[in-house]
Structures are given as structure tokens and as C-alpha cells.
Amino acid sequence: MSRRAATLAVASVLVLVLALVGSLMPVPYVALMPGPTSNTLGTNEKGEPLIKIEGRRTYPDQGHLNFTTVTYRGGPGGRIDLFSALRGWLDGDIAVVPEETIFPKDESPKQVDEENTRQMRDSQQSAEAAALNELGIKVGTQVVVDSVQKGRPADGKLRPGDEITAVDGVPASSVPAVTGQMAKRKIGEPVTVTFRRSGKEDKVTLTTVAAPDGRRAVVGIVLTDQYRFPFKIDISVGDVGGPSAGLMFSLAIVDKLTPGPLTGGTFIAGTGTITPQGQVGPIGGIQQKMIAARRAGATVFLTPKDNCADALAARPDGLRLVRADTLKGSISAIDAINSGKGEVPSCASR
Incomplete structure (x- = not known):
């Protein structure tokens, strides 16, 4: 073999080895793919109603x-390898994004999972409140301890789940009301917190300390508004996290509490966060969610207005995009689709 041929052979082997090693090399990217879809009017993996309502007439x-x-x-x-990332970049159904998009550098995977679980829990509460508000059913609120910071004055005194009923004798009607009352205290001053635990009311006096910014007096608790519903609504979705199912939960609850089927036989899918006031917010992964919906058989997809541009650019054939601004507007749009009368807001006409 000539020297030139030998050199080319060695070079070819090196290129192949480097290509192989490179293809197996882990890279800091995440591949997003269409996931399962679930019918909020159907059953969960256990065969139980995904949304169950007790104490109120349902239809x-x-x-x-x-x-x-x-x-x-x-x-x-x-981590995925380089070859998987390259294959994902070439696949129109997959989005390959930087790892920190899903897993922020300052959070562990466990913290990300816990945050997703919390977001799902909060989205269910907001969805329930939005549906009942839409139907004119009164919803009460309460201020609850979400977490207690270790080493802070409240550590060992208050617990997650405690309902805060008053601060220095002033009723705790909402989280802003509590923070407003706390703002009146200087760092190092005492504050008396009245709380309810397991049905019993008690109070504790805590000496405030400085917040991390050094400007505010705090006791080391994170609060959240929870809602008191006049009847029981149970949403069971299994191992699913995040806030993006809020709109569809609200629609299903409205459907169950009102006569006649809301869908009118149309296979409707969608996505979007929801506020207790019924405002629909944007989500991530719109392309993959549309693909999943169309594969499941959906012909109409409710799309948050801020996701419309991306949705239009990747809309699967046979899927009609209906712009979802509010819960009320989404219900009106579905009614218009069923009746053939009235305006149906489209992503193409923002």
C-alpha cells in the first residue's frame, strides 16, 4: 500500500471514530415531542371520571x-446524545431546545418536578374558580401557608396548610391584604398571626427579620390564595404537571354543570393557562400539542392568542385554530361552531 493510501485509510478511520464518539456524546439539549392527550369529559388511567363533582347537580x-x-x-x-439532537432538529414533530429552557441552572430536576406539580395543583384551583365564576356561583377565598422557610421566625410555629385568618387583628382577606399589613411593621418588630389548623384557631407572636433585600420585615412564610368552593370538584390526571390544562378543565366543569353537551359532537382539543377571572394565558410546546391533538382526532384546537403566530406557522392539516382569549369567549366560540351562527375568533384574524 502506498504511503498516500495508508494516510487516507488512517484519516478515514479517525473520521469515523470521531463521528461515532461525537454521535454518542451527551449534549445539553432537550427533545420535546407530542405527548398524550386526555379527554376532560372522560376517565383517567384508573377508569375513574377525570373530573368528578359531588354536592351539586350535574348533567x-x-x-x-x-x-x-x-x-x-x-x-x-x-442527556441525549449528539446524534439524537441532530435527528430531532431534522424532524418536524420534535423541537430541540437548550436544557436550561426546561431545567433552569439554579434548580435541581427534583425542584423542577415539584414546581410542575405545584403549577398543576394551582391551575386546577384556578380552573375551578373560573368555571364557577363564569356560572355565577359564589366562590370564597382563604389565605394559606404554602411553605415555611427554615431558620426564619415562623419555622416550627406555622406549617404548610395553615389558614391565616388575621395579622395583628386585621382579617386576612387575601395575600395582598396580608403583605400590606406586614409592610406596616419595621424589621425587628413583633407581629401577631392568627391561624386555623385542623379546624382550631390559634395565634402566635413572631419577631420579624429582614428580607433578603434588607428592605422589608418578614417572618419566613410563603402564602397562597386558596378557594372555598360550595361543593366538591375533584380533578385526577395522574402524573401530569404544569399549568397549561387550565382552560380545558374549566370548559369541562362548565359542561358538567349545565344542561346539554357543550361540544355538540365536535372533537375539540386545546391548551392555555386560566386565571380565576377566566383570562387565558400562553403556554409552551404549542407545535407538539397541536400534533398530539390532531393525531387523537381533534378538528378544532383552542389556542391562546399569544401562541397564535407560532401555531399558524406549524398548524397540522385538518386542524382549525380557534383563538382563546377568555373562558367566556371560548364557550361562545364553541357555541358558534355548533350552531353555524356568530363569530368564531381565529388565529388568522387577531
Whole structure:
């Protein structure tokens, strides 16, 4: 073999080895793919109603109001290799994004999972409140301890789940009301917190300390507004996190509490966060969620207005995009689709 041929052979082997090593090399990217869809009017993995209402008259419902999800591969401790990332970039159904998009550098995977679980819990509460507000059913509120910071004055005195009923004798009607009352205290001053735990009311006096910014007096608790509903609503979705199913939960609750099927036989899927006032907010992974919806059989997809541009650019054939600004507007749009009368807001006409 000539020297030139030998050199080319060695070079070729090196290129192949480097290509192989590179293809197996973990990279800090995450591949987002279409995930399962679930019918909020149907049953969960255990065969139980996904949304169960007790203590209030409900009506037979049928059809599909599906929420959509995104699955992923990769992340800290299980990174995808370069070959998988390249294949994802070439696949129109997959989005390859930087790892920190899903797993912020200052949070562990466990913290990300816990945050997703918290967001799902909060979205269910907001969805329930939005549905009842839409139907004119009165909803009460209460201020609850979400977490207690270690080493702070409240540590060992208050617990997650405690209902805060008053601060220095002033009723705690909302989280802003509590923070407003706390703002009146200087660092190092005492504050008396009245709380309810397991049905019993008690109070504790705590000496405030400085917040991390050094400007505010705090006792080391994180508060959240929870809602008191006049009847029981139970949403069971299994191992699904995040806030993006809020709109579809609200629609299903409205459907169950009102006569006649809301869908009118149309297979409707969608996504969007929801506030207790019924405002719909944007989500991530719109492309993968539309693909999942169309594969499941959906012909109408409710799309938050701020996701419309991206949705239009990647809309699957046969899927009609209906712009969702509010819960009330989404209900009106579905009614218009069913009746053939009235305006149906479109992503193409913002």
C-alpha cells in the first residue's frame, strides 16, 4: 500500500471514530415531542371520571374536550446524545431546545418536578374558580401557608396548610391584604398571626427579620390564595404537571354543570393557562400539542392568542385554530361552531 493510501485509510478511520464518539456524546439539549392527550369529559388511567363533582347537580356530558401535553427526552442525569439532537432538529414533530429552557441552572430536576406539580395543583384551583365564576356561583377565598422557610421566625410555629385568618387583628382577606399589613411593621418588630389548623384557631407572636433585600420585615412564610368552593370538584390526571390544562378543565366543569353537551359532537382539543377571572394565558410546546391533538382526532384546537403566530406557522392539516382569549369567549366560540351562527375568533384574524 502506498504511503498516500495508508494516510487516507488512517484519516478515514479517525473520521469515523470521531463521528461515532461525537454521535454518542451527551449534549445539553432537550427533545420535546407530542405527548398524550386526555379527554376532560372522560376517565383517567384508573377508569375513574377525570373530573368528578359531588354536592351539586350535574348533567350528562359527551364528546371531547381534550387537554394536550408535551413529553421530553434529555435533561440533567439523562442527556441525549449528539446524534439524537441532530435527528430531532431534522424532524418536524420534535423541537430541540437548550436544557436550561426546561431545567433552569439554579434548580435541581427534583425542584423542577415539584414546581410542575405545584403549577398543576394551582391551575386546577384556578380552573375551578373560573368555571364557577363564569356560572355565577359564589366562590370564597382563604389565605394559606404554602411553605415555611427554615431558620426564619415562623419555622416550627406555622406549617404548610395553615389558614391565616388575621395579622395583628386585621382579617386576612387575601395575600395582598396580608403583605400590606406586614409592610406596616419595621424589621425587628413583633407581629401577631392568627391561624386555623385542623379546624382550631390559634395565634402566635413572631419577631420579624429582614428580607433578603434588607428592605422589608418578614417572618419566613410563603402564602397562597386558596378557594372555598360550595361543593366538591375533584380533578385526577395522574402524573401530569404544569399549568397549561387550565382552560380545558374549566370548559369541562362548565359542561358538567349545565344542561346539554357543550361540544355538540365536535372533537375539540386545546391548551392555555386560566386565571380565576377566566383570562387565558400562553403556554409552551404549542407545535407538539397541536400534533398530539390532531393525531387523537381533534378538528378544532383552542389556542391562546399569544401562541397564535407560532401555531399558524406549524398548524397540522385538518386542524382549525380557534383563538382563546377568555373562558367566556371560548364557550361562545364553541357555541358558534355548533350552531353555524356568530363569530368564531381565529388565529388568522387577531
